Amino acid sequence: MLKYQIFYEAVNTYEVPLREAVWQFIILPEDNDTQKLRFFQFSNSENIPYDQSVDGFLNSTIKLVTKKALREITFTAHMDVEKKEINPFQNIKNSTPGQDFKMIDDLVFKVDHEKFLFPTALTSIPQQFQKLFVFDRKETIFSNLCHLNQWSFEYFTFKTEVTTTESSITEILDQRKGVCQDFTHVFCGLARLNGVPARYVSGYLHQNNTMVGDLQMHAWVECYIPGTGWVGFDPTNNLLAATHHIKVTHGRDYQDCAPLKGVIYLTGSGNNKTEYTVRVKEVKEFKERTQQEYRAEDFAEVKRDLENRFSNPSYLKWQQQQQQQ
Amino acid sequence: MNVSEHPIFSCYQQHSEFFDEIFEEDGNVKExxxxxxxxxxxxxxxDFASLNNNAKSSFFNQGITFQVYGDQEIKEKIFPFDLFPRIIDSSEWDHIEKGVLQRSKALNHFLHDVYHDKKIIKDGIVPIELINSSANYLSQMNGLEPPGGIYNHISGTDLIKHSDGKYYVLEDNIRCPSGVSYxxxxxxxxxxxxxGVFDAYKTFTVTDYAQNLLEIMQTVKPEGVDQPNCVVITPGIYNSAYYEHSYLAKAMGVELVEGRDLYVEKDKVYMQSINGAQRVHVIYRRIDDQFIDPMEFKPDSTLGVPGLFSAYAKGNVTLVNAPGTGVADDKAIYTYMPDIIKYYLNEEPILNNxxxxHCSRPDELKYVLNNIDKLVIKPVDEAGxxxxxxxxRLTKDEIxxxxxxxxxxxxxxxxxxxxxxxxHATYIEESNSFEPRHVDLRTYTILGKDKDFxxxxxxxxxxLQKGNLIVNSSQGGGSKDTWVLKS
Amino acid sequence: MLARVANNLFWMGRYIERSEHIARFLNVNYFSSLDAPTTESQSRQRVLRSSLFMTNTVTTSVDHLLDEQEVLFNIALNIDEPYSIINAVRNARENANSARDVLSTEFYEALNKFYHAVLRYDPNHFKVKGLFEFTTLVTESTAILREKIRGTLFHDEVYAIIMLGISVERAIQVSHIIQTKYTDALESTPNDELFERSYEWITLLKCIESHDMMRRFYKKTPDSSNVLEFLVLHPDCPRSIMNSINRLNKHILSLSMEKLPSKNSTAYLVGKTQAHMAYLSIETIEEDIQGHLTQIRETLYTIASSIEKEYFLYN
Known part of the structure; x- marks a missing residue:
């Protein structure tokens, strides 16, 4: 059993003061067979109280509302997660290509998995790219997906600040550069095009020296393999999702699981931006700590992260589209 | 009694190709x-000229108007009202009433199925693509149980009478059907x-609509609520149907709210009153799905309420009609209505389709492309x-x-x-007399928990334009009082 | 009731009342000057200056020659002037539209008819010969509206809020008119004695439609002292400031849930003002007329904004 301490921070700044704002976070790791959320603490620089709720896809959310005339607010979360050590290959059941494709061609299967079988705006592969990767019906679906994982990894170069959350899939496929979201959207689109249910997964990545994914939150894919169930693929690293992947939620695409959504009414016209910091640290033991101790530690970490952000050029900064009036 | 004998009917030219609601083919008035x-x-x-003017200014003075969006300015217009009522006798009405109720119930079953087990798709009756590629299909509605089990609380069914004298349904409107205030x-x-004309006929009242709507809204209140607080939500005074929104709120005696009057706290909906917050339980929403909650749908919508959908998903508030009903009033789904009725109700459809x-089917597309002059072409998802x-009506180039x-x-x-x-005989200002004009009929059906109307x-x-087949108010149409006779 | 709708109702009441006072002032001020006993009171330039001052508190220099048609048009029908009557009527109807579901059909229809009549009024006709006709249309229509409010709406919080708007606006407009005519009286008379007996006091009474009432009550020629006493302090004069404050108090108490209004609440502020005014005497006012008029006006502004802050806050 591995133990991870996760630190999440979002600093929102507004050019003109807020009139009203509603924020929604989807950042808490889910509980499932391989992971368990042991502790979380969520706070903000204005001490605005929060509600725990669910969104339309039943993702567990944290919601805050304020009418304070703020120019800046910082949200901080600490999470302790236990993760089982897993070998994803062990779980794959043996099957034949014939069995596999018969199953996914079945109408009832398609209807049951319609949610993750049909393209959304962000995962709809344009005509001219649809032949980029075609499944080989002489191989099993698992093997096809492994090839797709490899293909995605080779087709794209990981590069930050080339794409944004607003980039279209055509731009992404044309540029062949992007971040984990882009790898994931393309993977989902191609898998779905070939009849395999694929869902976008949002979560945290514990980075050791060999893995990329320094976008603040990581993204990967889960595909439904007949006979086996949902299996995670990380096309950004050409790996199967395993011990280092801490899942928050899944959806049809980024839109369904955006970690932070805000509906913002400003008192005038002006820009706003958000800067994120995320850190995943493996520990031997979770500390038994009082609330005060947590806060003290938070403060130290925030400071360290601020320093990190300036020394590490790969930290991304981007603006999230938000409503203005 | 014959059509040509009266001065006000002097311009009435009968056409044998259309069904005339008033005159027999020989020119005699129907019984x-x-x-x-x-x-x-x-x-x-x-007399008619002055009655017509009085009626027009009465609508104008009462502010029963809609806005027309022109190139430059917004104009306030009345929806022209015609002095000659349409009469539907009781046996004809029975047939219509049973038929539209049957359709509304079938559509409600269909919506429940589409957002749960999807049996009708698995059984190969409706293609999955029609659901998934519909812009009105809301994935978020999957597995949600709307309070009282009702999706399309309010349905507006558009019917016409063809030259064969039979009623046909043209459309089912189950998003936010409008027009009932008219x-x-x-x-x-x-x-x-x-x-004076009301002395000669025994006609059903139409003023009981709002009362029935309120009672039906109360039947679908969230669980555990005793006295539900019902409201109507409008996009605001500049919306073309604002008069109707305010009429319905007033006739039901409930508040007419805008998005900015409501807020969500701990997944419960409140309105800001002069005495502080008041809980809201049932919302008759006249705002399209995409605008009801910027957190969940269109993020730049200012008409809706952030968090409203979560409150709905938790069962703390009822939305009337439910989000996602649009998937079933898609014109492509319309074509499957006879099958949908048979599938869920095990009944033959009462009204004709x-x-x-379908242009999506290659063989049918081919037929359409070769026979455009004989067909009406409709976009699947445009209203109005x-x-x-x-x-x-098209020239060669247009074709x-x-x-x-x-x-x-x-x-x-x-x-x-x-x-x-x-x-139907319609008063035409230019000729100062009655002339035949095309008509259709929109009926209003309300479904609640164990109650319908x-x-x-x-x-x-x-x-109103001679020969025009499109009867929508935004396209220069008018309307008539419609009498259903008691038997 | 919704806070937003309450805000709409309050402002609807204010705009209806405002249109009436501006129209009546324009009418009376103009027509009574035609045969005024002194040349000063007959001066058309002074009448126009005074009308502009009343509607918009703009002080126009005596040297600036005003164009009669332009001034009358600006005050009555110019859509580009925020203080014009046509804009008050438009705003009243706009507010009514947003609160339409709580208003009676009869009232809304009357307001809508009024709105269309004002909107359709031909500005060219108005400038040359429509002044009397137009201002009468406005004063008569607003009288109809007030009766429709009283007679066709349930006397609950909807009614109370409209009446708050009407009462506060009436008091404010009356205070504007008093200030304007006080200034006119000062300007048109060379000394104190003539000031006290100025013809402008009679015009002032007429502008507030209280001339006959005042005559019956005092049976004396109007002068600065009895006119001010009547219009500021007499509770039975339906247009006096005191009368409006009494009505304000009545309606605010029907809205407020508190038997003992808490300090800083609107009910407290109105009650305190009412008590102060009830024991204010004309002798005290006359010690410093200008100072008292200013203070009364400031208090009324404070009450109006306090109502808004306490009851109408929404997103």
């Missing part, structure tokens, strides 16, 4: 209209103008009569243009044979 015709024949041309206004206006060609082409448009995105279009709408009457819309 049910005889008394009305007698009374009207006693009026002079001048039904009531038309009745009030006709009573004021020609009160117009035969439809926009984007419709009527084949026999080529339409062909190109369809071929570019066949999924977006369906085609139907040109149905000939029946005609069909408004006995409806909106008879009339195309």
């Amino acid at each position: 049910v209209y005889k008394k009305l015709f007698e009374i009207y024949s006693g009026h002079t041309v001048e 039904v009531i206004c038309n009745r009030t206006a006709l009573k004021k103008a020609l009160f 117009v035969h439809t060609y 009569g926009y984007g419709i082409s009527i084949g026999n 080529e243009e339409v062909k190109k448009t369809i071929a570019a995105s066949p999924r977006k279009y369906i085609a139907q044979p040109i149905m000939s709408l029946s005609v 069909v408004l006995k009457g409806g909106l008879t819309r009339v195309a």
